[in-house]
Amino acid sequence: MTASESRRTTWRDHRPEPGPVRDTPPTFVGMPAFPDAARAALDNAQQRHNLHHATHTIRDKRAGVVDEISNWQELRDAGADAKQEALTHLAEHLEELESNLIAGGATVHWARDAEEANQIVLEIARAKATEEIVKVKSMTTQETELNEALEAGGIDAWETDLAELIVQLGDDLPSHILVPAIHRNRSEIREIFRDQMGKVGRPAPEGLSDDPAELASAARLHLREKFLRAKVGVSGANFAIAETGSLVVVESEGNGRMCLTLPETLVSVVGIEKVLPTWEDLGPMLQLLPRSSTAERMNPYTSMWTGVHEGDGPQEVHVVLLDNGRSHVLGDRLGRQALRCIRCSACLNVCPVYERTGGHAYGSVYPGPIGAVLNPQMRGTETPIDKSLPYASSLCGACYEVCPVKINIPDLLIELRGRVVEQERPNAESAALRAAQWVLADPKRLGAAQKASNVVGHVVRDRTIRGVPGLGAWTSARDVPTPPTESFRQWWARERGTSA
Ligand code: SF4
Numbered sequence: 001m002t003a004s005e006s007r008r009t010t011w012r013d014h015r016p017e018p019g020p021v022r023d024t025p026p027t028f029v030g031m032p033a034f035p036d037a038a039r040a041a042l043d044n045a046q047q048r049h050n051l052h053h054a055t056h057t058i059r060d061k062r063a064g065v066v067d068e069i070s071n072w073q074e075l076r077d078a079g080a081d082a083k084q085e086a087l088t089h090l091a092e093h094l095e096e097l098e099s100n101l102i103a104g105g106a107t108v109h110w111a112r113d114a115e116e117a118n119q120i121v122l123e124i125a126r127a128k129a130t131e132e133i134v135k136v137k138s139m140t141t142q143e144t145e146l147n148e149a150l151e152a153g154g155i156d157a158w159e160t161d162l163a164e165l166i167v168q169l170g171d172d173l174p175s176h177i178l179v180p181a182i183h184r185n186r187s188e189i190r191e192i193f194r195d196q197m198g199k200v201g202r203p204a205p206e207g208l209s210d211d212p213a214e215l216a217s218a219a220r221l222h223l224r225e226k227f228l229r230a231k232v233g234v235s236g237a238n239f240a241i242a243e244t245g246s247l248v249v250v251e252s253e254g255n256g257r258m259c260l261t262l263p264e265t266l267v268s269v270v271g272i273e274k275v276l277p278t279w280e281d282l283g284p285m286l287q288l289l290p291r292s293s294t295a296e297r298m299n300p301y302t303s304m305w306t307g308v309h310e311g312d313g314p315q316e317v318h319v320v321l322l323d324n325g326r327s328h329v330l331g332d333r334l335g336r337q338a339l340r341c342i343r344c345s346a347c348l349n350v351c352p353v354y355e356r357t358g359g360h361a362y363g364s365v366y367p368g369p370i371g372a373v374l375n376p377q378m379r380g381t382e383t384p385i386d387k388s389l390p391y392a393s394s395l396c397g398a399c400y401e402v403c404p405v406k407i408n409i410p411d412l413l414i415e416l417r418g419r420v421v422e423q424e425r426p427n428a429e430s431a432a433l434r435a436a437q438w439v440l441a442d443p444k445r446l447g448a449a450q451k452a453s454n455v456v457g458h459v460v461r462d463r464t465i466r467g468v469p470g471l472g473a474w475t476s477a478r479d480v481p482t483p484p485t486e487s488f489r490q491w492w493a494r495e496r497g498t499s500a
Pocket residue numbers: 292340341342343344345346347348370399402403404405406407
């Protein structure tokens with residue numbers, strides 16, 4: 001299928017009827033609060049089974065390769081320190097990165113938000129008179145919803161990472177940082193390939209089974225023609241090295257290497273928090289990331305490039321440095337540690353909440369524990385979903401234990417919960433708690449309150465108090481204990497003959 005043919009009939013034109021394997025919404029916008037979304041996800045027994053199997057497999061493997069390293073905790077410290085230093089002096093490092101990128105022949109663009117970033121990519125693609133681009137797996141462009149923006153501008157964006165391809169062909173949403181199709185099993189993937197591949201390019205082979213090697217081979221054949229045809233490639237970056245203006249992408253499949261080297265033009269959309277001051281800082285990252293994410297000692301493909309090199313790779317290189325709420329997070333002394341995240345997904349794989357609800361319930365491309373702290377900070381806590389995310393945790397602390405850059409997610413969750421409560425308008429519950437605080441702060445006030453309570457105790461006697469006006473949410477499911485007719489202090493004073 002040629003580019004112009006794919007323009008006439010895109011994969012979205014052939015969006016399948018809702019069915020058992022694709023009943024999820026096509027965008028995260030307007031997602032309900034976490035408890036509602038989680039309740040719906042919990043009803044999906046197949047998904048729960050898929051998630052349990054996948055997360056336990058990855059977490060066990062991760063534990064094995066981490067145990068091999070005697071200085072893992074020192075490595076974690078080094079990783080956390082490098083990222084923290086980069087964030088503390090982010091402005092200087094970004095300026096250094098920009099000037100070295102330009103010196104290497106790249107064009108640097110700054111994007112305040114997702115819309116600006118998408119517009120920049122769209123204009124570059126239009127200038128190349130292309131109707132399609134190929135993409136490396138990129139959380140940042142998922143965050144900006146680049147594919148949808150390009151599609152609205154008449155350009156098809158083809159995902160080339162296997163799991164992203166499954167999500168795209170299935171008209172689905174990613175549910176995991178590293179394994180976006182973690183909620184799918186092999187037979188579901190085979191159905192997606194058989195139904196959808198032929199509508200947007202080379203069809204799946206006849207008689208395709210659900211054997212992983214066969215599925216990977218079908219994806220490879222399907223993608224190869226897109227790689228060879230594309231004039232523009234789009235990537236993110238795992239790290240950006242300020243001292244030389246170099247970008248780094250780590251991946252497992254080799255599709256990224258194809259996107260980064262075959263097209264004439266390469267556009268990399270990079271969150272500003274990805275900057276590392278020096279190459280030395282990259283050392284611990286390349287040990288921490290593969291072990292924490294894919295449970296590998298070393299990731300199979302590490303691509304590093306610095307600007308343009310004549311006759312070698314893309315001859316036009318653009319880097320879009322994206323803020324999109326990151327400056328706001330950076331301004332928060334406690335919250336800024338969330339920007340240390342290297343998107344390894346280890347916290348997702350050990351989280352008992354994520355394991356049961358899956359990623360869609362978090363209403364963002366960043367699900368799991370890191371999503372529960374990053375989304376409310378980057379997007380604010382105005383919507384039901386962002387307000388509810390800090391509560392999407394049992395606070396067991398497993399996420400902090402495995403985080404390679406030591407982000408204290410439980411602390412952040414508690415802090416964010418406090419902010420959500422503060423943000424809510426005063427209500428009867430908070431008024432009652434403030435009154436209790438005032439009474440408990442002074443012995444005389446406490447004594448007076450106890451005497452008043454004794455009066456209530458005399459009136460009510462053995463009857464049960466079933467509801468307190470204004471405290472319906474608390475007392476609808478709990479009986480209020482009947483106040484005693486005599487307080488401990490009164491009893492003590494009576495027994496000892498002293499004043500209460
Ligand atoms: S918060 Fe830590 S464990 Fe979770 S994805 Fe980020 S770096 Fe990995």
